[in-house]
Amino acid sequence: MAQLSPLLKQATPVVVDHGEGVYLHDVDGKRHLDFTAGIGVTSTGHCHPRVVEAAREQIGKLVHGQYTTVMHKPLLELTRRLGDVLPSGLDSLFYANSGSEAVEAALRLARQATKRPNVIVFQGGFHGRTVAAATMTTSGTRFSAGISPLMSGVHVAPFPYAYHYGWDQETATKFALRELDYLFQTVSAPSETAAFFIEPVLGEGGYVPANTEFMAGLRERADRHGILLVLDEVQTGFGRTGKFWGHDHFDVHPDVVLIAKGLASGFPLSGIAASEELMAKAYPGSQGGTYGGNAVSCAAAIATLDVIQDEGLVENAAERGRQLLEGARLIADKTPAIGDVRGLGLLVGTEFTTADGEPDTATAQAVQQAAARSGLLLLTCGAYSNVVRMVPPLIVNADQVDEALRIWGDVVTAGS
Secondary structure (H helix, E strand, O other): OOOOOOOOOOOOOOOEEEEEEOEEEEOOOOEEEEOOHHHHOOOOOEOOHHHHHHHHHHHOOOOOOOOOOOOOHHHHHHHHHHOOOOOOOOOEEEEEOOHHHHHHHHHHHHHHHHOOOEEEEEOOOOOOOOHHHHHOOOOOHHHOOOOOOOOOOEEEEOOOOHHHHOOOHHHHHHHHHHHHHHHHHHOOOHHHEEEEEEOOEEOOOOOEEOOHHHHHHHHHHHHHHOOEEEEEOOOOOOOOOOOOOHHHHHOOOOOEEEEOHHHHOOOOOEEEEEOHHHHOOOOOOOOOOOOOOOHHHHHHHHHHHHHHHHOOHHHHHHHHHHHHHHHHHHHHHOOOOEEEEEEEOOEEEEEEEOOOOOEOHHHHHHHHHHHHHOOEEOEEEOOOOOEEEEOOOOOOOHHHHHHHHHHHHHHHHHHO
16 A cells, blocks of 8 residues: 655644645644645635636646747746846746756756856755755755765855844945954855855745845845845745845845746746846756746736736735844744744744753753644744744734734743
8 A cells, every 4th residue: 555755754643634725624624724835835815716726727728838848828828927026137047846946957057057056055044855945955964964975066054044144234244244354254255156146035944034134245245246146036036025136125126036826826946037138147957857836826827927916915915024034023022932033024924932042942842743633734944843833824814813822822931
């Protein structure tokens, strides 16, 4: 009898029968507030009627049209529509299926376009599980352990994670930029460095936002040395942070943007966007794939963009994000076991620490499990899995945020 791999550990005990909006209904009929959204994927909620109808209609027309063999209307229309929301000048797109594939495509592009071997990533970043993407991931050793030798040419610089260092944001930012310059002198010369890869908000690394000064420092160094600035918006894009792109908070312009997760409301679709001039520098044959730009996924993505715009979901993410962050901080103020609460928009992380400031993994996991038993689904993240993250669909309303905060407050009080 076949069964799932024992390595696929479930974060909650829920077996889902169906989903609707912000809720998942299990096979026993119990309703759960889903503040995981498939790790930020179901941006318009579960089974949004407009997304379902778009996918259903497309399935009756064309399920798969391999996009280096034939072209299809959903792919062309999605490309046109993304042109309306992508940063200026990023007018060329390549589609794949997952965030990891988008990262690897951007890595190939960066190395081929610049003719340089090295890339710099930042401490705590998550970029995927395939070999190159796992090499570039430093949010936890579990993503790369046991598969060495890893890919060469990846070097790691500090991220301005102020709480981790015990500093204020300004001190952490100056330190991170100074260490980046030191890395240029000691490990990877600028002339050997193809790109910076960075998340605007660390995802698996603990929901830690970057800041304007740090991003400006990266942009200045990229321009000065001919290095590409690649922004991994896989988790932060499509309104998740209360602006359409996570980097919009920091007034920085990327050379390459990576997209996935919330792009198609649960259908597998990812991509990279760059200028046509830059994209043309990739080698022939370096971009392609069997399922990239799948017709049904593209139809769902078009409907997702429609819903985000028509229902004001970027603005809703900003408003409900403020409500969620403020509520989580009020709970933290009464809870010595919580060291920090942070986030942008509907990405809110609560970090648990011991009395002496050490990571408190046990308490974080205990309250996450208690929340699941109480009908609120959450996940953990961070290098020590001591951060509980809230990442609800963008359609979440004020009453649902209040309900989640009530449950969260109860389990935190009981568990810590």
